[in-house]
Amino acid sequence: MIALGLEGSANKLGVGLISHPAKGGAAHILSNIRHTFISPPGEGFLPKDTAKHHRSWIIRLVKQAMKEAGLRVEDIDCICYTKGPGMGAPLQSVAVAARMLGLLWAKKLVGVNHCVGHIEMGREITGAQNPVVLYVSGGNTQVIAYASQRYRIFGEALDIAVGNCLDRFARTLRISNDPAPGYNIEQMAKHGRHLVDLPYAVKGMDCSFSGILASIDILAEKLEAHRGQWKDELTNEVITREDLCFSLQETVYAMLVEITERAMAHVGSSQVLVVGGVGSNERLQEMMGMMARDRRGTVFATDERFCIDNGIMIAHAGLLAYEKGSITALEDSTCTQRFRTDEVFVKWRE
Amino acid sequence: MAFLQSLNLAHIPPDLAVHIALYADVQNAPFLRDQLLQGSPAFEYALIDATVILSTTHVLAAVFRAANDHLNGRLRSRNVHSEIVFSLGANNNIAQSLRTFGITATTTDLLAIKLSTNPSITASTVSEHLAASVNGTPVEFSDATLAKMADGGKIRKLYKLSGVGEADSKGKRRRKDGSEEGSGGVDGIKAGSTGYDAERERKELEVAILGLMALRGAV
Amino acid sequence: MEITNNDPPQPHPLPPPFTHTAPAPTLLTQGAEALLYRTHFLLPSHPCALKHRPSKPYRHPVLDKRLTKHRILSEARTLVKCRREGVSVPGVLALDAEGCGDAGSGGWMMMEWVEGRTVKEVVVEAGKRIKERGGGGVWEEGLRALMGKIGRALGRMHEVGVVHGDLTTSNMMLRPSPTSLQNGTTFTNGAEGDGDDAKSAGESLEGEIVLIDFGLAAQSLQDEDKAVDLYVLERAFGSTHPEAEEGFQEVLRVYGESYKGAKVVLKRLEDVRLRGRKRSMLG
Numbered sequence: 001m002i003a004l005g006l007e008g009s010a011n012k013l014g015v016g017l018i019s020h021p022a023k024g025g026a027a028h029i030l031s032n033i034r035h036t037f038i039s040p041p042g043e044g045f046l047p048k049d050t051a052k053h054h055r056s057w058i059i060r061l062v063k064q065a066m067k068e069a070g071l072r073v074e075d076i077d078c079i080c081y082t083k084g085p086g087m088g089a090p091l092q093s094v095a096v097a098a099r100m101l102g103l104l105w106a107k108k109l110v111g112v113n114h115c116v117g118h119i120e121m122g123r124e125i126t127g128a129q130n131p132v133v134l135y136v137s138g139g140n141t142q143v144i145a146y147a148s149q150r151y152r153i154f155g156e157a158l159d160i161a162v163g164n165c166l167d168r169f170a171r172t173l174r175i176s177n178d179p180a181p182g183y184n185i186e187q188m189a190k191h192g193r194h195l196v197d198l199p200y201a202v203k204g205m206d207c208s209f210s211g212i213l214a215s216i217d218i219l220a221e222k223l224e225a226h227r228g229q230w231k232d233e234l235t236n237e238v239i240t241r242e243d244l245c246f247s248l249q250e251t252v253y254a255m256l257v258e259i260t261e262r263a264m265a266h267v268g269s270s271q272v273l274v275v276g277g278v279g280s281n282e283r284l285q286e287m288m289g290m291m292a293r294d295r296r297g298t299v300f301a302t303d304e305r306f307c308i309d310n311g312i313m314i315a316h317a318g319l320l321a322y323e324k325g326s327i328t329a330l331e332d333s334t335c336t337q338r339f340r341t342d343e344v345f346v347k348w349r350e
Numbered sequence: 351m352a353f354l355q356s357l358n359l360a361h362i363p364p365d366l367a368v369h370i371a372l373y374a375d376v377q378n379a380p381f382l383r384d385q386l387l388q389g390s391p392a393f394e395y396a397l398i399d400a401t402v403i404l405s406t407t408h409v410l411a412a413v414f415r416a417a418n419d420h421l422n423g424r425l426r427s428r429n430v431h432s433e434i435v436f437s438l439g440a441n442n443n444i445a446q447s448l449r450t451f452g453i454t455a456t457t458t459d460l461l462a463i464k465l466s467t468n469p470s471i472t473a474s475t476v477s478e479h480l481a482a483s484v485n486g487t488p489v490e491f492s493d494a495t496l497a498k499m500a501d502g503g504k505i506r507k508l509y510k511l512s513g514v515g516e517a518d519s520k521g522k523r524r525r526k527d528g529s530e531e532g533s534g535g536v537d538g539i540k541a542g543s544t545g546y547d548a549e550r551e552r553k554e555l556e557v558a559i560l561g562l563m564a565l566r567g568a569v
Numbered sequence: 570m571e572i573t574n575n576d577p578p579q580p581h582p583l584p585p586p587f588t589h590t591a592p593a594p595t596l597l598t599q600g601a602e603a604l605l606y607r608t609h610f611l612l613p614s615h616p617c618a619l620k621h622r623p624s625k626p627y628r629h630p631v632l633d634k635r636l637t638k639h640r641i642l643s644e645a646r647t648l649v650k651c652r653r654e655g656v657s658v659p660g661v662l663a664l665d666a667e668g669c670g671d672a673g674s675g676g677w678m679m680m681e682w683v684e685g686r687t688v689k690e691v692v693v694e695a696g697k698r699i700k701e702r703g704g705g706g707v708w709e710e711g712l713r714a715l716m717g718k719i720g721r722a723l724g725r726m727h728e729v730g731v732v733h734g735d736l737t738t739s740n741m742m743l744r745p746s747p748t749s750l751q752n753g754t755t756f757t758n759g760a761e762g763d764g765d766d767a768k769s770a771g772e773s774l775e776g777e778i779v780l781i782d783f784g785l786a787a788q789s790l791q792d793e794d795k796a797v798d799l800y801v802l803e804r805a806f807g808s809t810h811p812e813a814e815e816g817f818q819e820v821l822r823v824y825g826e827s828y829k830g831a832k833v834v835l836k837r838l839e840d841v842r843l844r845g846r847k848r849s850m851l852g
Binding site: 360 | 585586587589590609610611612613615642645646648649652653660661662663664665666667669678681
């Protein structure tokens with residue numbers, strides 16, 4: 001069976017086509033393309049502008065994906081779209097496109113939970129059987145483990161998502177949003193050496209990032225005010241913007257690894273799967289690897305094609321549900337900004 | 351001088367032996383204190399006023415901490431012996447701890463401790479030097495002797511532990527589960543003997559003190 | 570992409586000064602961030618527990634040292650406070666929050682050894698006995714009394730402004746009181762004539778509740794935090810001892826009477842039950 005997947009819960013618009021062989025086995029990715037709305041430095045992406053971007057690109061992307069995959073409309077079994085969670089206006093624009101295509105081509109619709117899409121795609125690509133999942137992106141920070149038909153949230157960010165914290169600090173420093181603010185922070189962090197003191201906010205398996213963001217914003221102001229004359233107390237070397245990026249990364253990634261490790265100990269798992277846009281960060285992957293080694297475990301991660309929001313994951317998770325008979329009726333094909341990972345009944349797993 | 355005890359603390363390498371002597375009726379405290387203040391190398395001891403020591407565990411816990419910090423090269427005071435006295439304190443104020451727990455001009459019950467920080471320091475050298483220097487009656491270093499010397503009220507005051515394990519102002523003993531004795535808890539049984547109660551009280555006070563020493567003011 | 574780990578895992582070495590301890594400390598449990606050993610304090614005859622928080626290689630060394638120190642001291646501070654205020658917890662004997670060496674050995678804390686069994690073990694055994702014998706009887710009464718003790722212990726802890734953060738029946742010990750050990754059974758409620766059963770129920774359910782593992786504890790006077798504390802235990806009860814869920818009502822009943830303000834916390838617990846541990850949040 002073949003599914004078309006449409007994703008647009010944030011600033012990436014993704015279209016994917018996937019095929020699940022009838023006899024089982026690995027899924028075939030027929031096409032996976034993406035177009036990203038990039039805001040100017042110092043600015044975040046606003047829902048209104050992002051929705052406009054999605055509306056103006058969706059038809060082009062669907063056509064291109066169909067062409068790339070060499071498929072005709074009649075080859076497609078269902079159309080999967082992101083039901084939530086995410087930003088309202090962009091979600092709506094993609095849901096409308098899905099409905100329109102569904103009516104035009106007379107295909108069934110499947111509404112997909114964005115987080116479940118990430119998890120299922122991660123499992124499919126890496127072959128991780130039953131990992132603890134760290135899902136980290138601009139909108140979400142969750143530590144998840146599967147138990148009796150649900151992806152249960154063991155820990156999460158209690159305020160803003162880790163990716164949001166990084167994105168907003170990139171805005172403070174007026175770092176470019178191209179290709180992604182987090183990517184540019186990562187490159188700068190590679191040149192940082194001094195760790196400045198930031199709050200460390202882990203409580204059990206939960207964490208919070210707004211206090212850290214507030215602190216590092218204040219430090220950025222201090223840096224600006226001192227015009228390069230702010231020195232490290234121990235080494236007497238000048239603190240740089242790169243040091244701030246480095247400190248921010250070291251702190252928030254240590255928090256993520258810690259809550260992941262606690263969840264692994266809690267459920268007795270030795271596998272960890274990192275998904276979501278922030279999951280493509282090499283330093284996070286490296287730290288996670290060091291933690292896992294101490295636990296005799298394994299880290300699974302995907303590259304940016306699957307880590308960053310994409311259409312193929314929506315197609316994949318939607319098709320898993322569709323194969324078990326789940327469809328979303330036209331009148332139910334809404335979207336929602338709030339949609340917890342543990343609300344989804346996972347029919348397709350034991 | 352027959353009562354010098356040499357012992358090894360668990361976890362601490364055996365070559366760092368601990369030599370301890372306890373004296374009653376010490377007559378020359380001012381002299382000993384002066385030697386200490388002058389930093390005379392021969393008088394590098396932990397000289398402690400035994401009236402503020404509750405038990406052997408109390409003082410040995412301070413020795414343990416000082417020895418560990420000594421082994422890790424992390425002494426905060428002049429040497430491992432002053433560090434022992436500092437380690438008895440419940441805060442980070444070195445001078446205050448030395449004043450509070452160290453020998454004073456009026457000390458008569460005295461605890462002298464020396465660590466074998468080098469091989470030339472042995473039980474017999476320490477024993478000889480103490481015999482020649484301390485003008486007092488050697489007594490056994492034991493919980494029983496220390497209990498007789500200890501000034502419970504003063505110790506409680508030093509560590510700000512009034513009420514711990516002690517009968518409270520209303521005359522009722524506060525029990526750990528929050529109920530009050532006499533209400534006939536499920537345990538039902540009364541110890542009956544004051545000996546058991548006193549022992550329990552002392553243990554409770556001891557553990558509270560060890561906790562405060564460990565925290566050293568990080569409260 | 571799979572990040573494989575071909576390097577052999579590093580077993581955590583003991584921190585100094587325990588590297589030469591004889592006999593060597595026995596590892597009891599290994600959690601996500603601490604290893605718990607049984608060893609002895611200053612003399613081999615004085616048993617104690619040793620909690621080692623090893624340094625985490627994935628963390629920047631400066632951050633690692635800061636966190637280890639903070640956590641050792643925070644746990645010790647909570648234990649010392651509890652002990653002083655008459656909450657039954659293991660006392661702190663010694664600690665080293667600094668560690669040593671550039672690589673960092675982490676930090677450690679020695680605590681009093683708590684004799685007895687975990688409440689989890691005790692409840693499981695009592696549940697089995699009750700099933701064998703049918704309702705009523707000494708075991709059921711004993712279990713009820715035990716639940717009351719738990720409620721009182723938690724009430725006392727909350728009263729002094731401490732929330733545990735990780736309440737489960739594995740984090741509570743039932744320490745036999747020295748007197749009950751000396752005198753055999755002291756359990757008398759209707760036990761006459763019940764003979765051996767009463768005796769074994771007495772021995773098994775007697776004692777004092779000691780709360781342990783304050784690694785996630787915090788000082789708080791907020792009703793919300795206390796209610797979440799109780800909620801976490803309620804959930805743990807539900808999953809570990811579904812048969813003893815009725816018993817949990819007794820925990821709450823006694824808790825409610827144990828200190829001024831407890832009733833308000835129980836009211837708050839009802840809200841927490843409705844929404845779960847976490848407040849609802851934006852996707």
